Amino acid sequence: MVSVGTLPASAADHPRPERSEVQISAVQYDSPGRDDRSNRSLNREWVEITNTGRRAVNLDGWTLRDEDGHTFTFHHYRLDGRSTVRIHTGEGRDTRTDLFQDRRNYVWDNRSDTATLRNDHGRFIDDASWGHHHRHGGGHHHGGRHHR
DSSP states (O other), X not given: OOOXXXXXXXXXXXXXXXXXXXXXXEEEOSOSSOOOOOHHHHHTSEEEEEEOSSSOEEOTTOEEEOTXXXXXXXXXXEEOTTEEEEEESSOOXXXXXXXXOOOSSOOSOSSSEEEEEEOTTOOEXXXXXXXXXXXXXXXXXXXXXXXO
């Protein structure tokens, strides 16, 4: 398998006959306030994944990763139909609506990055990018509506 590293990941690379009902719905990549690496600040950086279908989806073994290869793997987690889970960067206790990567450093780059969701077979499910095409600093097409 030869992969070309210079092509942008586009729909052409990932034939999607049926749109997955599980998708990245929002990204808060720039933690509000000072980036002081406190756990509170780390947990204000998150990615939301939504199941738009009616049936629960077992995310066990699914991965969420950034461009640098930091990978979060879901363990024994089922995402109910028509519901959303928020994956925080810092430490915390996992619940049905919030999961924690238990990291001590930020994952998502404020300037530009891509969050990629893959299933337990490594198949591409969805991604969300920011910053790459907005060189004038306005790359907030994800997560902007969640600012308080």
